[in-house]
Amino acid sequence: MDSASPRFDVAVVGAGAAGLGLALALAREGIATALVGRHAPVADGRTVALLDGSVRFLGALGAWADVAPHAAPLAELHIVDDTGSLFRPPPARFVATEIGLDAFGWNVESARLVESLRAQARSVPGLTLFESDAVGLERDADEARIGLEEGTVSARLVVGADGARSRMRDQAGIATKDWSYPQAAITTLLAHERPHRDVSTEFHTRQGPFTLVPLPGGHRSSLVWVTGAGAARRLADLPDADLACAIEGQAQSMLGAIRIDGPRGLVPMRGLSVASPVGARVALIGEAAHAFPPIGAQGLNLGLRDAAALRDSVLAAISDGRDPGSRHALSGFARSRSLDARLRTVAVDTLNRSLLTSLLPVDALRGLGLLAMTTIGPLRRIVMREGVLPRLGAPSLMR
Numbered sequence: 305m306d307s308a309s310p311r312f313d314v315a316v317v318g319a320g321a322a323g324l325g326l327a328l329a330l331a332r333e334g335i336a337t338a339l340v341g342r343h344a345p346v347a348d349g350r351t352v353a354l355l356d357g358s359v360r361f362l363g364a365l366g367a368w369a370d371v372a373p374h375a376a377p378l379a380e381l382h383i384v385d386d387t388g389s390l391f392r393p394p395p396a397r398f399v400a401t402e403i404g405l406d407a408f409g410w411n412v413e414s415a416r417l418v419e420s421l422r423a424q425a426r427s428v429p430g431l432t433l434f435e436s437d438a439v440g441l442e443r444d445a446d447e448a449r450i451g452l453e454e455g456t457v458s459a460r461l462v463v464g465a466d467g468a469r470s471r472m473r474d475q476a477g478i479a480t481k482d483w484s485y486p487q488a489a490i491t492t493l494l495a496h497e498r499p500h501r502d503v504s505t506e507f508h509t510r511q512g513p514f515t516l517v518p519l520p521g522g523h524r525s526s527l528v529w530v531t532g533a534g535a536a537r538r539l540a541d542l543p544d545a546d547l548a549c550a551i552e553g554q555a556q557s558m559l560g561a562i563r564i565d566g567p568r569g570l571v572p573m574r575g576l577s578v579a580s581p582v583g584a585r586v587a588l589i590g591e592a593a594h595a596f597p598p599i600g601a602q603g604l605n606l607g608l609r610d611a612a613a614l615r616d617s618v619l620a621a622i623s624d625g626r627d628p629g630s631r632h633a634l635s636g637f638a639r640s641r642s643l644d645a646r647l648r649t650v651a652v653d654t655l656n657r658s659l660l661t662s663l664l665p666v667d668a669l670r671g672l673g674l675l676a677m678t679t680i681g682p683l684r685r686i687v688m689r690e691g692v693l694p695r696l697g698a699p700s701l702m703r
């Protein structure tokens with residue numbers, strides 16, 4: 305690779321929400337930052353529910369003002385056990401004001417979020433954008449070099465924010481464990497007759513969760529329908545009117561008549577974890593480091609926590625005159641992010657698998673867990689707070 309490549313403190317590879325968030329967070333602190341990646345937001349009806357800590361982070365980056373008009377608050381979360389189990393608990397209701405928040409978070413189209421972050425990235429001084437894929441990675445004792453389609457970029461730390469199929473992760477030789485589920489998710493946007501009243505509702509079915517999440521305006525919502533892979537393909541092939549009818553049936557007509565009002569997506573359900581989110585001069589954030597099914601709005605919120613935590617780690621190293629890409633400087637980041645990712649992955653995996661089995665003891669445990677959360681106030685509040693933002697080790701821009 306070219307030895308005369310431009311040099312940065314940090315080069316972030318991947319311009320999805322996690323990579324853009326980190327690049328903005330670093331550049332705003334005056335850290336020489338490169339962002340390598342094409343602007344390629346995918347409009348597939350996918351939205352992200354950004355929980356309170358993520359909204360604070362985007363606010364600190366100056367990006368929230370542009371996103372907020374397109375986001376709807378999630379004031380209440382309802383969970384309905386629709387498995388037909390013998391141990392079916394009554395519907396559970398979680399209210400944000402019970403933990404002192406107006407909303408658990410805000411729901412926005414994923415493509416819109418990436419668009420806003422990219423616009424912000426174009427205007428922040430100290431952030432250099434390379435509209436290219438990264439094709440290679442070389443490292444030595446002092447720096448890492450990323451090969452672009454044309455030329456190279458050097459940095460003391462390379463961040464792989466290049467998604468679940470991360471090339472940076474593979475080139476850094478970081479071991480992964482990946483697995484699949486016999487499910488896929490249909491995503492789309494809906495217009496509906498009755499107002500959602502800022503309530504997100506998750507129906508737990510035997511094939512997976514079916515979730516309706518509010519969008520702005522009161523009569524629009526996004527859908528994430530996780531179901532068997534074959535059934536999902538069949539639903540995806542339906543004309544709009546028939547798909548809307550199927551959705552209305554599954555939603556027990558809760559929102560009245562439904563119309564498809566946006567693009568659609570079909571996402572196979574997979575899981576991925578890494579042995580460690582760091583390697584020599586490399587750190588991984590977002591789906592490059594962890595992936596799991598969309599249950600409880602955890603994926604990108606975890607990815608943004610990675611970004612905010614790595615920003616703290618780089619700042620601390622640079623202000624102490626240490627090398628931000630050294631193993632020593634990255635050790636705290638690795639420890640805290642591994643724990644957070646492991647806890648979320650296990651929780652989502654366990655809940656998802658418990659829906660897929662019809663074993664009575666498993667049904668009983670799931671039913672009792674939900675019942676306990678509904679009836680025991682202190683437990684419910686702990687679960688709500690931890691779901692929004694883990695208390696221990698929250699990154700500084702999320703506090």
Ligand SMILES: Cc1cc2nc3c(=O)[nH]c(=O)nc-3n(C[C@H](O)[C@H](O)[C@H](O)COP(=O)(O)OP(=O)(O)OC[C@H]3O[C@@H](n4cnc5c(N)ncnc54)[C@H](O)[C@@H]3O)c2cc1C
Nearest residue numbers: 318320321322341353437438466467590591598603604605
């Ligand atoms: C149906 C569904 C619903 C979801 N709902 C929520 C939710 O409500 N809340 C939530 O928090 N999470 C949710 N998630 C998870 C969330 O969508 C993901 O965690 C998030 O989009 C991942 O962002 P990322 O930036 O890590 O990766 P990505 O969005 O995959 O971005 C990676 C980027 O890297 C680029 N790239 C890849 N290779 C290279 C390369 N070699 N060089 C340069 N660039 C490269 C890609 O083009 C892409 O732009 C949901 C997921 C699904 C499937």
